[in-house]
Amino acid sequence: MFKRSFVLFQKASSRMPPVELQYKNMLKDPKGKYNAFKKVHLPNRTWPNKEITKAPRWLSTDLRDGNQSLPDPMSVAEKKEYFHKLIDLGFKEIEVSFPSASQTDFDFTRYAVENAPEDVSIQVLTQSRDHLVRRTVESVKGAKRATIHTYLATSDVFRDVVFNMSQDEAIAKAIETTKLVKSLTKDDPTMQDTIWSLEFSPECFSDTPVEFAVEICEAVKNVWEPTVENPIIFNLPATVEVASPNVYADQIEYFCTHITEREKVCVSVHPHNDRGCGVAAAELGVLAGADRVEGCLFGNGERTGNVDLVTVALNMYTQGVSPNLDFSDIESVIEIAERCNKINIHPRAPYGGSLVVCAFSGSHQDAIKKGFTKREARNEVAWKIPYLPLDPKDIGRSYEAVIRVNSQSGKGGAAWIILRTLGLDLPRQMQVAFSGVVQDSADKLGRELKTEEIAELFKQEYIATSDAPIQALDHYELAKKNDKGDKQIDAGLAINGQNVPIVGSGNGLISAFVDGISKKFNTKFEVANYSEHSLGSGSSVKAATYIQLKYLNREGEKAATWGCGIDGDVSQASLQAIVSVLNKLVAANEISI
Template identity: 75%
Template sequence: MRINFRVFIRTLSSGGRLPPVKLTYQNMLKDPSIKYPPPKHINLPNRTWPNKVITKAPRWLSTDLRDGNQSLPDPMSVAEKKEYFHKLVEIGFKEIEVSFPSASQTDFDFTRYAVEHAPEDVSIQVLTQSREPLVRRTVESVKGAKKAIIHIYLATSDVFRDVVFGMSKEDAISKAVETTKLVRSLTKDDPSMNETEWNLEFSPECFSDTPVEFAVEICEAVKKAWEPTAEHPMIFNLPATVEVAGPNVYADQIEYFCTHITEREKVVVSTHCHNDRGCGVAATELGILAGADRVEGCIFGNGERTGNVDLVTVALNMYTQGIAPELDFSDLESVIEVSERCNKINVHPRAPYGGSLVVCAFSGSHQDAIKKGFSKAEERVKKGDIRWAMPYLPLDPKDIGRNYEAVIRVNSQSGKGGASWVILRSLGLDLPRHLQVAFSTLVQHKADSLGRELLTEEICQLFTNEYLHKSDPFHLVDFNITKVKDDREIKAVLASSTGEVTISGQGNGPISAFVDALSNKFGILFEVVNYSEHSLGSGSSSKAATYVELSYLNSNDKRVSKWGCGIHTDVSQASIEAILSVVNSLIDSKEISI
């Protein structure tokens, strides 16, 4: 849509009506390069970052309360900012950017709260523009802090200097040095302020679109004005304010800066990646490989436009590679709860690690692989091997406070592994494969009829109703087994609403004898097709779970089969209960007449 915005604004301000607007649409360009030139690549023939690996956690800075908060449609209240601040401290952040203190009295007051309540090892960082009254107000806001970082910034990209500020490179350097000297005079050079450990962070804003030679030049001038030491290095934050190229280009820019800035031991190089191209995490990780020491970002990636880098993802990516991130997400659910409530933005269900669905498998093949993975893991743990090797799950959900019940969820797309996993985790019943297949068909039909996934309780109830201890119309009162030559004879008492009945039969064991007794009772030839059993629990009081597949001739003289399950401390009675459950199901479905 094309609108003359000058006419639009002028008309609105005069209270008049807008003239009719003709809407026109433009298709995507066949040759976008005429409008969007490719990014400028860095001449770095001896780049080293591709051959490096991350071996330790960087320094972390959370800017949720500043960059994150300013991006919210409804900014956090003071109470919400306080709660969020304490959650960040609990997670383990040692550097927290809390506000733009000169922006409002609310931000100033919250900064004072953070100063008064921050642990001694936590640095309070505040942001200011390069204007003297704002700098003075900002320094005043953190007076008395144990550790404080004054963060100043200046746009250095050609497009911002030329288009927005009309500022030459020399003007930009002069302004950056002037502001640095002002901050220095108000902080570390002022004897009355020596109770605070002061530090300076300088950001050449839009570093990602700034010629790297100029970025180094302006930072050299700032460093000379601040005079950092190896014991107290200053921070150069190199932001991808707008992500204009691939993460490999950003890594080249970082490595160029790290290898060209002088007195490297006196500076901390920090990344601050936005996510315009969806590569914020990748750019951050490559930036660390390229030499960055510090990472700025937000929990779950909240931030201006497409967001800041997601610190949860960066940290847990390290964790799943065996690197301690030095941030504690053991109770990730509480972090999600605070973030969603205070930001009023939900974590996307598919967000890495934090999403509600990322540890869930609905696909049958995925579920089967995960179920087998857990079985193998149990075998390894018994041998003392706790290494995590799980199909589709790079992180053990329990490490971030989630349970295994959420790993497999069942809908109409799920296979036999999904439903059987739920039964195993909820009821302790390890279903034999053929029963898994039969039960999964029932589950899929149920999910289809409801048009949604089934809850754990619904799946367990469906299994119980269909297979387990189905005691209507007949239930077992008592039974007795005696030896007759090489066989076994059973006499069983069954009770129903019409009274008790005694049945008898013979076979080579209790199961075959009871099946014979039922065949005699109902005049139908039953046969055991499959039998399986396992113990539930351990010790002398443990129970046995038995699974019996019983075949019979239906009314069309076709041999079909059905499963039953029984549980009892006596394995023979558990088997009898399983067989009786099958017969009761057949009576209920009118396959058998009483």
């Protein structure tokens, strides 16, 4: 029927006139107003065949670029706390402020200088103006390591629209500023206790002709006179992301292969995220030859943010490359970033999002559960779990957060939670049955079920409680009945507090007991499925038994239900599982007591 209806729809739709899209503000043809970015001519590019094999140098600019982008900037106390967290994570280069912008920024820079470990370089940003440069250098006086970061817009549009400056004038300005910084720092005899570095950014590098970017950086380098031991830093920022990441990589490789004295140069990338490709741009930039990556934790920054350093670092980690940054306790990093930035991490943000290690889909949950089961059985070192590229425990998250259950969840999700919380490894058919119970509950509540709620549902559904009307007594006798191997059981049940004898026969304990209850309750019971496993270890080990009984319900239809028993004795656990089924049938008015 569906197939025929679909064919009829196809025929009808083929006769419909084409729908003309109605544009309001977007242009039907954006060409002319927006033009494709002109690519770099780099026919012999090498970056596509490379791979990342070691961590780059990292620069956190959370306290400068990140803070600068906040509607409500950090307080001094928050900046101090954030600063120490960055050090704890392993950052060795931290851009702390724009010290000439305010007394607050200047004072915080002094705090950073006085509290930074010896191997951490304090970086400060300044515009290319004489009095601002002097104020900036003054802010880091006495630092063990300091980097003065100067910048100058080099793109055609910025030079034309903002500064009305020619390329030659831009080069002259960059040289002038570099000479001033040099005279105030490494050439000043009173400043020799500090290891001075210079970072120069041809701002809007991503929109700058690469030949000019190389030319202006060459001029700056010649003035600064870097060494192999202390190279000059050229930051090549995608100040505005104007093209796809492969174009940015071509620009980086062109620069790396055309700048002279490459061994005296640290190429740094600072991708913004206007096109949503900041992480990809950083990774391809490293493939193209970049030595350093600048960004913020979780990508905070102006407009759509800058590159997310957590993602770049953990991407490397999942490829077997140590990032030299420690995110073992990512929850504490999230907490301080959210509180100090007053911006929440998106629940689906890579690695940091609250939902990224959680599966709600039934098929996803089943695959994850099977992955963990096989990993434990094989005792594997290599991480091979479906849907989880990173072991949550590596970043301080528990496995309990991996699978969360709502009405979309299947058998694997609920079974995973029961395994992790109660230690019970449910047989597959029982998983199917229990998932129906969980879905019904989730539908009624209209929300996700908590772990403790799922565990409690299982106990109510499958394990007899101490106040249930039927209780298994802890003594029985099993004796040989005849030469055919049949056995007879003499056992008992406590029904509403009264001891009731149970006598039955079969080829073993369970079949004999089931025969006995069939006679007692005048209902034919059969064992449909049986499974058991040990629970715990050592002297406290117990047996967990799962039994499914078939029976005829009051309408005369075949039905089946499960029970679970837990006891130090496997036989007693089996009897308890059967008794839990009886209690369910009493509650459902299927049998009478």
